[in-house]
Amino acid sequence: MTLIHLHNTKTRTKEPFKPIDPQNVRMYVCGPTVYDRAHLGNARPVLVFDVLFRLLRHVYGDGAVTYIRNFTDVDDKINAKAAQTGRTIRDICDETIDWYHADMDSLGAMRPSQEPRATEWIGAMKDMIAGLIETGNAYAAEGHVLFAVESYQNYGKLSGRSIDDMIAGARVEVAPYKRNPMDFVLWKPSDADTPGWDSPWGYGRPGWHIECSAMAYELLGDSFDIHGGGNDLQFPHHENEIAQSKCAHPHGEFAKYWIHNEMLQVEGKKMSKSLGNFFTVRDLLDQGVPGEVIRFVMLGTHYSKPMDWTDKKRAEAEATLRKWRALLADVAPTGVDQGLLDTLADDLNTAGALTKLHAMAREISANPQKDCFYEKGVMLASAQFLGFLSDEMGAWAEMPDVDLSVLAQKLAELRETAMQTKDFSGVDTLKSALIGAGIEVRMSKTGVDLEPGPNFDPAKLEALS
Structure with missing residues (x-):
């Protein structure tokens, strides 16, 4: 026990x-x-x-x-x-x-x-x-x-x-x-x-x-x-x-x-109406901040320490949850990780439990060729135990009908053409649009990699499809 x-x-x-x-x-x-x-x-x-x-x-x-x-x-x-x-x-x-x-x-x-x-x-x-x-x-x-x-x-x-x-x-x-x-x-x-x-x-x-x-x-x-x-x-x-x-x-x-x-606190200051940084949970929800994201930011600090709400933390939480949902989209939950339970049982260390989830995600992502079905199931069960990644909480994270791999291929083809014509305007236009949507664009000799960043806004990709 x-x-x-x-x-x-x-x-x-x-x-x-x-x-x-x-x-x-x-x-x-x-x-x-x-x-x-x-x-x-x-x-x-x-x-x-x-x-x-x-x-x-x-x-x-x-x-x-x-x-x-x-x-x-x-x-x-x-x-x-x-x-x-x-x-x-x-x-x-x-x-x-x-x-x-x-x-x-x-x-x-x-x-x-x-x-x-x-x-x-x-x-x-x-x-x-x-x-x-x-x-x-x-x-x-x-x-x-x-x-x-x-x-x-x-x-x-x-x-x-x-x-x-x-x-x-x-x-x-x-x-x-x-x-x-x-x-x-x-x-x-x-x-x-x-x-x-x-x-x-x-x-x-x-x-x-x-x-x-x-x-x-x-x-x-x-x-x-x-x-x-x-x-x-x-x-x-x-x-x-x-x-x-x-x-x-x-x-x-x-x-x-x-x-x-x-x-x-809010951005390092006590929340108060006089400072103009007072807001309700409903204010955030109506501004489009998902409840799951609010939960993630809150649990990222141990309960015994002041919790500082910042827009940077909000953006990082949203990006992390999108990645995790995409990573675990094809599995069902199995059993909660015992290491995560032990961490949480140590004076309700939610920040440490989230660190465990980050480590699981990195391990799974680092082994794309390995069959990680069981590991994914454990991660999903562990996340859901903490109140994340349930179907009920995930409507906000649904991606528009835009395939990032298609956009990555399109950018790679534009770059290949530009190398011959010396006209990089098309590459720059698409790259700027992707960055504007919060996509991190990595271009190398081996190809183009697109990764949603902290400020990812999938709605801005619809015009690129």
Whole structure:
């Protein structure tokens, strides 16, 4: 069996993954707040944990892994959008969830086992809040319920912060009803124009942090294997989840392993609207960037490092995937390469796994006379295991009805004629057109070789046919 190792944020070490129950491997990942399109950074945890989901299913069995990713559909940003547009909150959330599914599907991400909506679990949240009040870990004040941070002695352990440091670093105005500046909201009041539910503490709605704790407990139990998300959630969201969950269910472990992915940059800079480099997944798809290409670029960087989206990487990924699809067009998948699995199992090393695929492609291409049918099948199975080269993802890569070998022969004949007439205008015209279409033109004494380059645009070849 492939042995998985993961870097556990909780222990700050890379550890062998030993599930609580190998027949029931459980993972929870924080999902989106559904008020607008998912930006490119939102796609990174989706793809990181999609690969981990695939790996866990491969090792323990498809039916032995449960992956939960929630939708936050009660939030002040959603309320503000409803007030601004005059639309209902339900309508906005339903539309946004449909967008999210369509965009993430286009990246080849598998749907999680379950995708609970926060509003479906309000009762469970109220039950957990009531229990925390009863044990003295939370208190009601002025229509709010707050978690008493000082009641949990390990608060700050996940992120490596002390309560004193967090208080000293706080720059927010402290509400007068808080006993401690770090106490956080479990329940807050709602007015007549804001979504709310009846509760022992008045008409209101849950705070953000209690959502994931309640849903994780109801769907995965008081102890489960993996909790994941972006490292921007490590504090305060995940820290607060641990505190309230451990106090609500002191005999449980909550999450055994914590996995956090780093953030995304664009051309070396933080993505932001003020810099003009902010875009959504849908923006890229509408610009003609294939979802498979976005996935390739994303997985080319280890999840623990900042991922820099660049146009150069996009072009290289597109060229690579075209080559691989052409190379493996005549085979069926066989078995996933064990070396690739071992690489991936070493703390989800997707960049190393892609390097393995590059090596396979070079080996196959270097032996054109050898029957590489089996090797091609292994490469295809390995690529598809990572979410690439499936038929569903490949429509973008379909070549126009232009044969590069025919164009290469045509250029060779023009050159042969030009050698006699000394008129190379025809050669230069065709060569320029090929280069303009992103074709690398190599001319030697032995002939002409045409190779799609990083900026290959097959549509520009149609006029040459």
